[in-house]
Amino acid sequence: MTPLARSLTCALVVVAAAAIGSSLVTVDATEYAALVRFGRIARVIGEPGLHLKAPYPFEQVIRLDRRLLTFKPTSAEYLSGDKKNLVIQGLVSWRIASPERFLSAVGDRESAERRLNDIVLARLGAVLGHYPSTAFMSIGPPRTEFDALVGRVTDQARDLAGRLYGIEVVDIRIRQIGLPDQNRANVFARMQAERGKIATQYRSEGEREFKKIVAGADRERTQIMAEARREAERITAEGDAQAMRIYAEAFGKNPQFYKFSRTLTAYDKILDANTMVFLPADADVFRVLDGARPPVGGR
């Protein structure tokens, strides 16, 4: 082999190796490979793996991310339907749906995000103007308006971005809702006033509850006592009645004798040392004296 032939062979081998190497393309699971032939997109490889292509000068590879991408649009101030200012920060998740259109209309990720940003801000502004701020902030029942609103923005942005840029807008969400700086002082003042009111309300509630419980207890006590008194009266009367019945039954056997013996007992009680008694001489005590014998001494 002449040196010339040797170098020629060497060169050939190198060129062949380069040609073979550049006609193979590895497509990762995270990407699309767009094959560009003289500035024009020839085809897009969506399937990950090892693929063949025309060697270097004929076809070039542009790799595009096929994963779900997220970006945060710039926060902006919006005016709601009821003229309230809201600062809204969103979150857009998107992916490249059509690499061809994406490459021809957008090119790279930065400009894609710039365009998405414009779309989202504009749509959000337009849609928000139709809703009152209570669609965002309310303490009522579950707000379907919120979802409807975000859904509308998403639908519009999805339609636009898909048609124009080959971008699939997967989701638009609200990351943060805030109030403009100039409103904050007012909000804090109002919060403070509200808290003051609530504190006062709690304290008066405590007071009221206290009185209620105490009064309730007092009333219950009165009730208990009254009931007890009634019960006691009833029992007392029952005792009296029972006693009366017993007496009546016993004494009814001989009312005269009862009268007689009871009168005697009563005298026993009525007549004490201070009593002055005028006894007729013919009183029963003396009845026996009345007759035959003259009274004897002593009493």
Added chain:
Amino acid sequence: MSATDQPLEPIRPVPAPPRRTWSAWGAAAVLALAAGAAYLGSSIFTVGADEQAVVRRFGRVTARLGPGIHYRLPWPVDQVDVVKTTAVMKTGVGFDLAPGEGPAGGMEIVTGDTNILNVAIVVQYVVGNPASFLFDAERPQALIGSLAECALTETVVGMPVDDLLTSGRLAVQQRVKDQTQAILDRYGTGVRLTSVNIMSITLDASVAQAFQDVANAAADREKKINEARTYANNVLPKARGEARSSVLAAQSYKEQRVAEAIGNSTRFEELLTEYAKAPEVTRTRLYLEAMERILPRVKKYVIDSSQGQAPVNLRLMPPSP
């Protein structure tokens, strides 16, 4: 290399023909062998007990491997990513989760009743599907944080501040977790959330005092109510005791009264039995006995009623002559 190739060169007076070629080829062969061995050796890898590996061949996912020693085809054919799948990972929302650094500040949120608060939450998750986690979304960790932030905002703008500060806290955590998980599933990120925790809720300094006062007022209310309950618990048993004792008193009165009646009537009946045997005698006896008891203690005037005039001698003496 050169030192071993030409050890004697400086000493030789006459330069020998270079024998470099042979030794150079040998060294190259040794080198190539070593490089080849290293190349092949690099294709053995281990997967830890808490890990899983995903193998991509020419970029295409071909295998998911569990713990153990594995072999792969060397670069540029196979690529291996190892992911911890059993360990719980964390991401903070509203603050950077630096190790050893507590939550500071948090993200600002506005509640449904337009109160401004700062909330910091921590999201914990495990990787359920390593291939999805690795290849289906860009920076999944940041995505989880952002989505949790969205879920928190969406939840909180629909509730009053008091719920968030008190009873609703757990519900918020649960809802943020469920909602974030739902979205992550829809995106197919292969992430499973294990918990969402509110680390801190802070208030602007200008209103913190007022919120504290509300808490104090609530405590005052409880205290007042407890005081009242104590009063009631004190008064009522006492009243019941009194009531019981007054009923008992009435009962004992009744018993006494009845017993008395029985006693008296029994006595009367016995008397009556005696009386029935000899009415006249008993009558007289009783009468006289009673008079005996009574008359001694009273002042007495006896009037002779048959004459109806002069009082009888007090001492029942015969009339003075």
